[in-house]
Amino acid sequence: MSRNLLSAADLSAPEAQIILDSAEQMYAIQSRQVKKLxxxxxxxxxxxxxxxxxxxxxxxxxAGKWLSADVINISAKGSSVSKGESLRDTALTVAAMGVxxxxxxxxxxxxxxxxxxxxxxxxxxxxxxxxxxxTQALLDAFSLxxxxxxxxxxxxxxxxxxxxxxxxxxxxxxxxxxxxDVTLVAPPTLMPAGVASWNxxxxxxxxxxxxxxVNGVVDAxxxxxxxxxxxxxxxxxxxxxxxxxxxxxxxxxxxLPKDAPILHPGPMNRGLEISSxxxxxxxxxxxxxxxxGVAVRMSVLYHLLAGVDQPAPVLEEVSP
Amino acid sequence: MPAQSNSRPSSRxxxxxxxxxGDSKTVLHADDVARVLDRIAHQILEKTRGGADVVLLGxxxxxxxxxxxxxxxxxxxxxxxxxxxxxxxxxxxxxLRTRGVRPLGKTIEPAGGIDGKLVILVDDxxxxxxxxxxxxxxxxxxxxxxxxxxxxxxxxxHRELPIRADYVGKxxxxxxxxxxxxxxxxxxxxxxxxxxxxxxPRSESGQPE
Amino acid sequence: MTGPSAAVLLRNARPFGGAVxxxxxxxxxxxxIGSKLEAPGDAEVLDGGGAILLPAFVDLHTHLREPGRExxxxxxxxSAAGALGGYGCLHAMANTDPVADTxxxxxxxxxxxRHAGLVDVRxxxxxxxxxxxxxxxxxxxxxxxxxxxxxxxxxxxxxSDARLMRRALExxxxxxxxxxxxxxxxxxxxxxxxxxxxxxxxRLGLPGWPAVAEESxxxxxxxxxxxxxxxxxxxxxxxxxxxxxxxxxxxxxxQVTAEVTPHHLLLTCDLLAxxxxxxxxxxxxxxxxxxxxxxxxxxDGTIDAVATDHAPHATHDKDHAFGDAAFGMLGLQTALGVxxxxxxxTDLLDWAGLADRMSIRPARIGRVGEHGRPxxxxxxxxxxxxxxxxxxxxxxxxLASLSRNTPFAGRILPARVLATFLRGRTTSRDxxxxxxxxxxxx
Numbered sequence: 022m023s024r025n026l027l028s029a030a031d032l033s034a035p036e037a038q039i040i041l042d043s044a045e046q047m048y049a050i051q052s053r054q055v056k057k058l059x060x061x062x063x064x065x066x067x068x069x070x071x072x073x074x075x076x077x078x079x080x081x082x083x084a085g086k087w088l089s090a091d092v093i094n095i096s097a098k099g100s101s102v103s104k105g106e107s108l109r110d111t112a113l114t115v116a117a118m119g120v121x122x123x124x125x126x127x128x129x130x131x132x133x134x135x136x137x138x139x140x141x142x143x144x145x146x147x148x149x150x151x152x153x154x155x156t157q158a159l160l161d162a163f164s165l166x167x168x169x170x171x172x173x174x175x176x177x178x179x180x181x182x183x184x185x186x187x188x189x190x191x192x193x194x195x196x197x198x199x200x201x202d203v204t205l206v207a208p209p210t211l212m213p214a215g216v217a218s219w220n221x222x223x224x225x226x227x228x229x230x231x232x233x234x235v236n237g238v239v240d241a242x243x244x245x246x247x248x249x250x251x252x253x254x255x256x257x258x259x260x261x262x263x264x265x266x267x268x269x270x271x272x273x274x275x276x277l278p279k280d281a282p283i284l285h286p287g288p289m290n291r292g293l294e295i296s297s298x299x300x301x302x303x304x305x306x307x308x309x310x311x312x313x314g315v316a317v318r319m320s321v322l323y324h325l326l327a328g329v330d331q332p333a334p335v336l337e338e339v340s341p
Numbered sequence: 342m343p344a345q346s347n348s349r350p351s352s353r354x355x356x357x358x359x360x361x362x363g364d365s366k367t368v369l370h371a372d373d374v375a376r377v378l379d380r381i382a383h384q385i386l387e388k389t390r391g392g393a394d395v396v397l398l399g400x401x402x403x404x405x406x407x408x409x410x411x412x413x414x415x416x417x418x419x420x421x422x423x424x425x426x427x428x429x430x431x432x433x434x435x436x437l438r439t440r441g442v443r444p445l446g447k448t449i450e451p452a453g454g455i456d457g458k459l460v461i462l463v464d465d466x467x468x469x470x471x472x473x474x475x476x477x478x479x480x481x482x483x484x485x486x487x488x489x490x491x492x493x494x495x496x497x498x499h500r501e502l503p504i505r506a507d508y509v510g511k512x513x514x515x516x517x518x519x520x521x522x523x524x525x526x527x528x529x530x531x532x533x534x535x536x537x538x539x540x541x542p543r544s545e546s547g548q549p550e
Numbered sequence: 551m552t553g554p555s556a557a558v559l560l561r562n563a564r565p566f567g568g569a570v571x572x573x574x575x576x577x578x579x580x581x582x583i584g585s586k587l588e589a590p591g592d593a594e595v596l597d598g599g600g601a602i603l604l605p606a607f608v609d610l611h612t613h614l615r616e617p618g619r620e621x622x623x624x625x626x627x628x629s630a631a632g633a634l635g636g637y638g639c640l641h642a643m644a645n646t647d648p649v650a651d652t653x654x655x656x657x658x659x660x661x662x663x664r665h666a667g668l669v670d671v672r673x674x675x676x677x678x679x680x681x682x683x684x685x686x687x688x689x690x691x692x693x694x695x696x697x698x699x700x701x702x703x704x705x706x707x708x709x710s711d712a713r714l715m716r717r718a719l720e721x722x723x724x725x726x727x728x729x730x731x732x733x734x735x736x737x738x739x740x741x742x743x744x745x746x747x748x749x750x751x752x753r754l755g756l757p758g759w760p761a762v763a764e765e766s767x768x769x770x771x772x773x774x775x776x777x778x779x780x781x782x783x784x785x786x787x788x789x790x791x792x793x794x795x796x797x798x799x800x801x802x803x804x805q806v807t808a809e810v811t812p813h814h815l816l817l818t819c820d821l822l823a824x825x826x827x828x829x830x831x832x833x834x835x836x837x838x839x840x841x842x843x844x845x846x847x848x849x850d851g852t853i854d855a856v857a858t859d860h861a862p863h864a865t866h867d868k869d870h871a872f873g874d875a876a877f878g879m880l881g882l883q884t885a886l887g888v889x890x891x892x893x894x895x896t897d898l899l900d901w902a903g904l905a906d907r908m909s910i911r912p913a914r915i916g917r918v919g920e921h922g923r924p925x926x927x928x929x930x931x932x933x934x935x936x937x938x939x940x941x942x943x944x945x946x947x948x949l950a951s952l953s954r955n956t957p958f959a960g961r962i963l964p965a966r967v968l969a970t971f972l973r974g975r976t977t978s979r980d981x982x983x984x985x986x987x988x989x990x991x992x
Contacts, residue, residue, distance in 0.1 A: 107869035130755040131825030132871030152755030215749030328442035
């Protein structure tokens with residue numbers, strides 16, 4: 022496994038499986054009374070957030086602390102271009118404090134990869150612009166796997182603002198690696214350029230997709246947050262029309278197979294992309310996603326950091 | 342007091358093979374492994390007064406299979422169902438930094454927990470003692486047993502910590518650079534214990550401890 | 551202007567890549583052409599060894615950053631880069647700080663150019679006041695000034711308002727001016743758009759800059775140019791569709807010319823995959839199909855000129871995430887090598903064709919009388935001598951620019967400028983600048 026996690030595409034299928042398997046063990050630890058493990062004692066993890074995100078930051082913070090790492094949060098919002106400090110200056114300044122890992126969130130695509138060119142420590146992408154959010158994809162896959170088992174051959178539908186979604190990009194990459202089929206559903210204005218070359222199917226018709234007419238029976242559906250400002254950008258006419266066309270409303274819920282879980286990376290726009298009936302029903306695994314987030318991030322930090330002085334050994338034992 | 346291994350005349354058992362590990366010699370064959378486990382099971386019943394309050398915690402990967410086998414034997418010999426679980430110690434190891442990350446094994450708490458129980462940790466090879474130390478730490482996170490004992494299939498010496506086993510299948514004097522390998526039919530081709538030279542391409546059960 | 555220069559005798563040079571001859575430069579002009587010329591007593595003799603002699607290049611599109619960002623480039627450092635790159639004339643873009651929208655600024659830039667004395671610096675005047683796209687700049691005053699501005703451009707910004715565009719095209723007609731348009735519909739591609747809209751922008755999650763944002767503006771502008779009977783120049787054409795529109799407009803007799811940058815002739819958008827802002831440029835790098843169409847357009851003359859869009863940026867303005875970094879690339883010293891690689895080594899142009907696109911037509915578009923002239927006796931001695939067989943490694947630290955943002959760092963480029971002459975005076979020689987002072991001492 023490489024020293025950094027920048028993209029879901031960085032993970033081979035065996036590596037992704039090992040992270041998810043380890044996350045199972047972390048998940049079990051989460052329900053114990055004593056949640057503290059000594060594994061990363063003496064390691065320092067800095068959450069370097071150029072963009073606010075309480076959930077992701079807290080999730081990484083708890084994950085690091087339960088592994089006994091020292092976790093420091095640095096909000097670098099507005100410290101970059103506007104103040105005249107370059108991204109390089111900021112990254113080098115933080116790394117110079119003797120950091121073992123940087124967990125970076127940035128509003129600009131590729132910013133996290135850029136930072137890896139300047140620092141020696143491990144770097145985890147906690148969301149870069151409209152590019153990727155690999156730990157979100159891992160936690161989505163983890164939650165899904167817990168609910169519906171092995172994802173190979175399963176059909177996951179992702180609906181919403183795909184153009185501007187780092188969650189969608191990472192999910193398409195990881196789900197494909199894990200052998201799942203993905204269908205992206207959005208109006209043409211919210212379909213990413215060049216999506217035809219991605220490893221997934223696409224559709225403009227949510228009803229047909231959920232009914233299994235587009236890419237076969239649906240095993241899970243992920244609703245993405247739709248930013249209200251997309252409306253002023255002319256991506257769709259009104260919230261009403263979006264909700265009717267692409268929202269997971271009670272009528273559409275009936276099209277979805279009874280055992281297909283519903284995911285949402287949060288925060289939800291109730292009444293827009295998701296109805297309360299969908300968000301709060303039995304099929305919703307939204308809260309489990311949050312819980313899974315800590316386990317998955319513990320697993321990621323463990324695999325990136327615990328053996329940092331030594332290249333990771335071959336992952337599987339072989340029988341003599 | 343550590344139990345003594347049955348020091349059978351070994352010439353019959355020592356064979357050389359030319360596996361991928363280069364020179365190696367088998368020290369326990371399948372029938373030896375079975376006999377050794379029988380004996381440990383009897384010793385456990387004897388030392389714990391019939392297995393009352395006993396919980397076996399196998400250390401993955403091979404220690405967990407050994408714990409399964411011991412539990413089955415204890416049931417057969419003493420008509421008692423001891424508690425059975427698994428304890429992965431990876432996250433408590435002190436050598437991750439130098440030896441690298443490895444995938445996590447499973448931890449399964451026995452039904453009924455470990456509080457107030459007599460926990461017997463089960464592993465395949467006792468070497469430096471670092472796995473046992475990590476297991477004692479990991480155990481802390483699960484609860485507070487009445488006492489803790491250690492059972493191993495092979496004790497190969499070279500301890501780096503003040504740790505000893507309560508039940509030993511076979512004491513095996515080795516050179517530090519040799520590797521002791523345990524095969525179990527659950528995941529390997531057959532039951533056996535053999536010694537390989539360090540030329541081995543990768544570390545195995547005798548090594549990471 | 552530079553003082554009277556000593557004589558230079560070029561031996562064994564091949565004008566436009568033709569037959570080997572000697573060329574004598576005296577009194578700022580080409581004094582004699584022929585074989586085995588007699589060297590006057592004070593003449594500097596330079597044996598070209600069969601090197602190619604071309605009219606010095608004319609750049610229609612250079613950002614010299616002065617006034618305003620003298621840490622990134624000055625008129626002097628940019629002039630040096632030009633002389634080393636074989637240029638005899640640079641058009642200094644108007645997007646300085648303050649903007650070149652008044653007589654004072656354009657005359658100051660022209661004066662700084664004369665003072666440096668390495669190339670003729672022709673200021674470009676802004677179309678609109680402050681490049682704001684609202685009110686015309688003082689086009690007439692700048693045209694009539696000592697700087698004699700002929701090219702007007704809001705480059706960096708598109709003159710997107712159709713009415714302002716129409717008025718500007720009409721207004722500059724009496725001055726024989728040309729409007730150089732940065733074609734980018736700001737509603738289709740705003741300032742955040744930094745990657746070709748397509749597979750690359752979708753994959754990298756970068757805001758897409760669609761080809762149509764350029765093509766639709768060019769289409770509108772050629773119609774406005776036809777309507778007004780004025781003269782339009784299209785800056786940094788980057789797409790196959792733009793080439794088609796311009797080809798169509800020319801076939802209708804519309805007075806439109808166009809330029810392409812060296813980087814758009816060689817680099818493709820897949821270079822963005824590593825998010826390195828050295829590849830961030832406006833318009834963005836495009837896919838290989840566009841590069842092929844641009845080369846074909848330059849070869850058949852649909853695109854008239856190669857213009858560098860030399861855009862120096864201080865390192866700290868590039869040390870950001872891709873989306874936050876400044877747009878632009880250096881170009882003056884690498885232009886020749888890139889054009890040779892893209893056009894000559896592919897047999898799309900010969901050396902006369904290269905001179906046409908890098909000197910003759912740009913001079914005509916900018917109404918620069920002394921440049922882009924034939925190599926015959928009596929013409930101004932604005933020349934560059936090129937070794938077509940040499941190759942060199944691009945090392946950013948060795949460039950004359952104050953900035954380092956070349957996308958060609960580490961590449962081996964073909965052809966090398968041996969010497970450049972401005973009105974008979976040597977301005978660069980063997981990769982070194984020859985200042986006017988040194989010249990006097992020779």
